[in-house]
Amino acid sequence: MNRISGIVVFFLGAAIFWQAMSLRVGTFRAPGPGFFPCLIAGILIALSFFLIIPSPKEKKKSPPLSFQSLQKVLVVYGALLAYFFTLEVLGFAIAGFLLMMFLFVVIDRQKIKVATVTAFIFVMLAYVLFNILLKGQLPQGVLGI
Amino acid sequence: MELLHHLQFGFSVALAPMNLLFCFAGVLIGTLVGVLPGLGPPATISLLMPISFGLPAETALIMLAGIYYGAQYGGSTTSILINIPGEASSVMTCLDGYQMARQGRAGPALGISAFGSFIGGTASIVGLMLLAPFLARFALKFGPPEYFGLMFLGMVVLTFLSKGSTIKSFISIVTGLFIGTIGIDLVDGVQRFTLGAPVLMDGIGLVPVGMGLFGIAEVLTNLEEKKVREVFKSEIKGLLPTRKDWAESVGPILRGSMIGFFLGILPGGGAILGAFTSYAVEKRLSRQPETFGKGAIQGVAGPETANNAATGGAMIPLLSLGIPSNVSMALLLGVMLIHGVRPNAFLIREHPQIFWGVICSMYVGNVLLIILNLPLIGVWVRLLKVRYGVLFPMILIFCLVGSYTINSNEYEVLIMLIFGAVGYVMRKAEFPQAPLVFALVLGPIMENALRQSLLHSRGKFSIFFTRPISLILIVAGIMILLIPLLSRVRGQRAKMMAEAPDE
Numbered sequence: 001m002n003r004i005s006g007i008v009v010f011f012l013g014a015a016i017f018w019q020a021m022s023l024r025v026g027t028f029r030a031p032g033p034g035f036f037p038c039l040i041a042g043i044l045i046a047l048s049f050f051l052i053i054p055s056p057k058e059k060k061k062s063p064p065l066s067f068q069s070l071q072k073v074l075v076v077y078g079a080l081l082a083y084f085f086t087l088e089v090l091g092f093a094i095a096g097f098l099l100m101m102f103l104f105v106v107i108d109r110q111k112i113k114v115a116t117v118t119a120f121i122f123v124m125l126a127y128v129l130f131n132i133l134l135k136g137q138l139p140q141g142v143l144g145i
Numbered sequence: 146m147e148l149l150h151h152l153q154f155g156f157s158v159a160l161a162p163m164n165l166l167f168c169f170a171g172v173l174i175g176t177l178v179g180v181l182p183g184l185g186p187p188a189t190i191s192l193l194m195p196i197s198f199g200l201p202a203e204t205a206l207i208m209l210a211g212i213y214y215g216a217q218y219g220g221s222t223t224s225i226l227i228n229i230p231g232e233a234s235s236v237m238t239c240l241d242g243y244q245m246a247r248q249g250r251a252g253p254a255l256g257i258s259a260f261g262s263f264i265g266g267t268a269s270i271v272g273l274m275l276l277a278p279f280l281a282r283f284a285l286k287f288g289p290p291e292y293f294g295l296m297f298l299g300m301v302v303l304t305f306l307s308k309g310s311t312i313k314s315f316i317s318i319v320t321g322l323f324i325g326t327i328g329i330d331l332v333d334g335v336q337r338f339t340l341g342a343p344v345l346m347d348g349i350g351l352v353p354v355g356m357g358l359f360g361i362a363e364v365l366t367n368l369e370e371k372k373v374r375e376v377f378k379s380e381i382k383g384l385l386p387t388r389k390d391w392a393e394s395v396g397p398i399l400r401g402s403m404i405g406f407f408l409g410i411l412p413g414g415g416a417i418l419g420a421f422t423s424y425a426v427e428k429r430l431s432r433q434p435e436t437f438g439k440g441a442i443q444g445v446a447g448p449e450t451a452n453n454a455a456t457g458g459a460m461i462p463l464l465s466l467g468i469p470s471n472v473s474m475a476l477l478l479g480v481m482l483i484h485g486v487r488p489n490a491f492l493i494r495e496h497p498q499i500f501w502g503v504i505c506s507m508y509v510g511n512v513l514l515i516i517l518n519l520p521l522i523g524v525w526v527r528l529l530k531v532r533y534g535v536l537f538p539m540i541l542i543f544c545l546v547g548s549y550t551i552n553s554n555e556y557e558v559l560i561m562l563i564f565g566a567v568g569y570v571m572r573k574a575e576f577p578q579a580p581l582v583f584a585l586v587l588g589p590i591m592e593n594a595l596r597q598s599l600l601h602s603r604g605k606f607s608i609f610f611t612r613p614i615s616l617i618l619i620v621a622g623i624m625i626l627l628i629p630l631l632s633r634v635r636g637q638r639a640k641m642m643a644e645a646p647d648e
Binding site for chain 1: 195199255291315316319320322323325338364365368369370534536537541543544546549550555558574584592595596599600603604605606
């Protein structure tokens with residue numbers, strides 16, 4: 001696990017460095033916009049080696065990921081992404097309600113009736129708070145509200 | 146006399162109906178998140194940031210500060226009743242508080258922690274009031290190298306105190322600094338790392354990052370665990386500590402106030418450090434150290450006082466220097482910047498309504514909290530039983546709506562979701578997230594200080610080492626950096642010595 005994250009950090013540092021090179025780095029006397037990012041990239045790359053080369057003391061195994069729990073996380077995350085992609089088309093009221101229904105029924109295993117009422121209340125509260133009281137502009141979508 | 150005048154002004158701000166209402170909302174929400182599972186002060190402050198944008202700066206800060214110190218009260222309730230610290234800073238309270246509850250003394254434990262919190266909180270506000278203007282006058286001498294040194298030291302201490310691997314929290318910090326560079330460079334007007342996306346031109350906002358890392362990631366992690374919270378099933382009676390309880394607690398409360406306050410001021414310090422130190426001190430001073438961990442009231446009174454006293458201390462560097470000492474303070478700094486308030490040594494003079502208003506609101510807030518927490522303890526106990534299955538959709542919808550409304554831009558939602566995934570992976574790989582957010586707020590200020598220093602010195606890094614204040618700050622930072630290295634070397638030497646055959 002540590003080695004993998006070390007490699008990821010290394011590539012992050014390398015990518016920052018590569019992008020920063022296209023900016024003007026400048027000199028110490030007059031540091032340009034690329035100066036600080038280059039410094040950061042250098043530090044990241046240096047730090048990544050500490051993770052890639054494991055110290056002999058740390059041989060702790062990270063707890064195994066159970067597929068079942070990961071599945072739940074992925075499903076919820078997928079639902080959040082689905083909300084994002086449908087938000088503009090459906091509008092907040094529908095997209096938000098569908099998301100809440102999904103979370104209550106599929107993840108929390110509530111009865112449809114209870115879930116419908118709770119989802120409706122949550123979405124309405126969020127709507128009143130953000131759209132009316134705080135004068136935000138949530139996407140109206142097909143319902144036009 | 147001048148102080149009285151300032152206080153009068155401060156209270157006139159804090160007691161204005163609107164500010165009083167938001168102060169109440171802040172401490173109420175603070176207590177709530179302290180009690181409820183899976184939401185800490187940084188997450189809550191991130192969640193409420195969009196709301197605060199519509200408010201005047203001082204009202205916003207009064208509310209968000211209320212969440213910060215209110216959570217310390219709520220956190221102790223869960224520690225005592227269910228042995229789960231509501232906040233990291235209440236870990237020490239679990240040790241003796243839960244034992245007291247098991248011995249049927251939940252009431253006095255809750256009582257002394259509320260009173261201790263009140264005394265510690267109030268004492269630290271007095272300290273804040275006296276020390277901050279002094280520090281701000283001192284800070285007028287600060288130039289870019291000193292600010293750079295201060296931020297460097299703050300980040301080092303934060304790394305050092307984060308639990309887990311120091312290397313990983315360092316990576317977290319540096320990544321935060323990088324994210325802070327995304328957007329248009331303020332000095333040259335050049336786009337950096339925007340990949341041509343318009344949403345990235347203004348940089349990556351604090352709100353989507355905070356909500357993603359603390360809100361979404363927290364929910365995703367909690368979904369995995371099947372934790373059943375067992376609430377202590379005994380009636381809570383007699384919240385008022387007895388005379389004997391008081392006699393035993395007076396010392397720890399007084400010492401806890403001092404310890405918490407001064408450790409709270411330290412960059413990277415804060416409530417956790419104060420609570421730990423207070424517990425250790427009380428145990429050492431006690432005539433019966435063996436009672437600690439078995440329900441000693443001193444073990445509750447000291448740390449609970451200290452973690453509240455730390456909240457006042459933590460506000461000092463923020464309000465007098467514009468440098469946060471922990472991640473919650475960094476978020477407050479972010480809010481001030483968004484409101485166009487540049488917190489620095491001039492804050493007290495230029496925005497007295499913020500400085501004195503927030504301080505006085507903390508007095509008011511502490512009074513509100515003791516009212517909320519003592520007579521209403523039953524309500525909070527019932528809230529302990531709220532199921533996570535109901536709570537997490539609420540957190541999610543709040544994040545989704547909140548991140549959208551900042552700029553009415555759906556891509557802010559996407560950024561938040563991406564940081565949610567990043568935060569989840571970070572948790573799995575055991576990288577702390579708080580340093581990232583801390584560095585994200587400070588990054589642009591730090592870069593600016595670095596560039597200005599170098600411009601000023603014509604490219605000589607010696608500028609950081611020839612000015613006494615920045616020299617002290619940077620040397621202190623480097624020394625702290627070297628401690629783990631040295632101890633590693635020493636540890637290995639000790640190991641080699643142990644393995645070496647006897648001579």
